Amino acid sequence: MSSGSILITGCSSGIGFQVAQGLRARGWRVFASARQPADVTRLQADDLESLVLDLRDSVSIHAAVTAVLERTGGRLDALFNNGAYGQPGAVEDLSREALREQFETNLFGTLELTNRLIPVMRRQGGGRILFNSSVLGLVAFPYRGAYVASKFALEGLADTLRLELTGTGIHVCLIEPGPILSRFRDNAHAAYRQHIRAEDSPHREKYAAMETRLRKQGPAVPFTLSPEAVLKRVIHALESPQPKARYPVTVPTYFFAVLRRLLPTRALDAILRRAGGEGRR
Helix, strand or coil: CCCCEEEECCCCCHHHHHHHHHHHHCCCEEEEEECCHHHHHHHHHCCCEEEECCCCCHHHHHHHHHHHHHHHCCCCCEEEECCCCCCCECHHHCCHHHHHHHHHHHHHHHHHHHHHHHHHHHHHCCEEEEEECCHHHCCCCCCEHHHHHHHHHHHHHHHHHHHHCCCCCEEEEEEEECCECCCHHHHHHHHHHHHCCHHHCCCHHHHHHHHHHHHCCCCCCCCCECCHHHHHHHHHHHHCCCCCCEEEECHHHHHHHHHHHHCCHHHHHHHHHHHCHHHCC
């Protein structure tokens, strides 16, 4: 597959925006979706076909799928499930509401959208489904429990779906970025302020350090790459005759994938506590 039509979620900035622009330049017909109408207007001003798609809302998902298929004559060659956000906070401070909201976007809405498009790809004899996971779909960092849980679950669903779609011509791939320049920290900070009562938490001192990290401008950790690094993996997953099941992006993803296989749990935990900042950064 050298080109075709693709729907991408979460295109307001960062990875989604870079991938949408990059694929359009390669001849793909890109449907760049975003949750906020203002972002859709801005994407349209950048000459991207854009539409509203809120992964928390089944009505919005149905309307977006219907609109895309009407424009393509009922065909869609690929889906890049990119839309997500991170809910910071210690696990003991997460309310049911906070965890539910994290999963509504990062898992439930993503699965609903995917399941609406699988029959389309079955009828046409093939397609590509890409899930944007994370290094935190492989290992856990402290104070990222909600996001870690959503990405671990996403990895499990994607692996299962890949097995179930064997022989259909539909390829399922996981993209696994580490630190990438984006507005991810801004969105995470907003979610933190909404759901975490730091003043009542035994973790309040570490939360103060975490807030400093979330407000920091520029790369917050070493080995941070631009979204173009993800675009390169997405291109291979879409256009290779034999796409890989997994595409690690950035040094930390490779590093922690190896450590997870080699180290005993206690030793790995010590490294993950330090790498995750233990709330200090």
